Amino acid sequence: MSCYAALHPNARETDLFTLYPERPEDWWEVEALYDTCFAPGRTALSSYRLREDVLPVSGLCVVARDEAGILGAAIRYWPVLVGGAEVLLLGPIAVHPTAQGEGLGSSLIIDTLERASEAGHDRVLLVGDAPYYRRFGFNPLQGVIMPPPTNPERVLGASLTPQAWAGIKGTVERKA
Numbered sequence: 001m002s003c004y005a006a007l008h009p010n011a012r013e014t015d016l017f018t019l020y021p022e023r024p025e026d027w028w029e030v031e032a033l034y035d036t037c038f039a040p041g042r043t044a045l046s047s048y049r050l051r052e053d054v055l056p057v058s059g060l061c062v063v064a065r066d067e068a069g070i071l072g073a074a075i076r077y078w079p080v081l082v083g084g085a086e087v088l089l090l091g092p093i094a095v096h097p098t099a100q101g102e103g104l105g106s107s108l109i110i111d112t113l114e115r116a117s118e119a120g121h122d123r124v125l126l127v128g129d130a131p132y133y134r135r136f137g138f139n140p141l142q143g144v145i146m147p148p149p150t151n152p153e154r155v156l157g158a159s160l161t162p163q164a165w166a167g168i169k170g171t172v173e174r175k176a
């Protein structure tokens with residue numbers, strides 16, 4: 001375990017990176033990573049309207065740092081409502097281009113879904129590529145509508161408890 005990790009009781013290790021719950025002082029570094037990894041104008045996406053003036057879910061937002069403390073990846077979650085039911089909105093997730101394809105994105109998703117499950121959350125929503133997220137238990141959701149413009153085929157959900165999405169339909173709304 002690195003010295004940095006030893007200071008953080010909730011840290012978990014991968015081969016090259018340690019995963020830590022994001023702290024307030026990490027915020028702008030994480031934003032810069034997202035700017036590096038996504039096309040310009042990312043904040044114009046409709047999913048960002050659901051995050052405006054809402055705090056991310058503490059304890060589920062996680063950063064991955066190497067032994068030198070360099071940020072390699074980050075993931076955040078936001079609370080939203082679908083048909084009145086509480087849902088976690090996963091994203092953004094990004095892995096620095098120099099670390100992509102080595103399992104770090106998978107580690108972050110698996111680690112944070114475990115944390116979400118341990119924290120008692122039932123269901124997770126995201127907008128993304130089904131071929132990537134299927135391996136983590138995400139499938140297209142019927143009748144769950146993201147603010148436009150969103151391709152409905154990219155609206156995916158995962159259950160952390162059995163049948164957690166059964167009967168849950170409607171527009172995704174900000175949880176203010």
Ligand SMILES: CC(C)(COP(=O)(O)OP(=O)(O)OC[C@H]1O[C@@H](n2cnc3c(N)ncnc32)[C@H](O)[C@@H]1OP(=O)(O)O)[C@@H](O)C(=O)NCCC(=O)NCCS
Nearest residue numbers: 037093094095100101102103104105106127128129131132
């Ligand atoms: C998408 C992302 C988070 C994946 O993290 P990663 O650490 O590179 O991915 P992993 O190493 O865990 O997984 C790699 C596998 O996922 C696949 N994969 C990665 N992105 C994919 C995508 N968009 N669609 C389908 N498969 C994808 C790779 O082909 C590879 O497959 P394999 O295991 O069969 O070889 C990362 O590439 C990234 O930050 N991309 C830019 C930002 C982005 O697109 N974020 C997601 C928005 S929905």
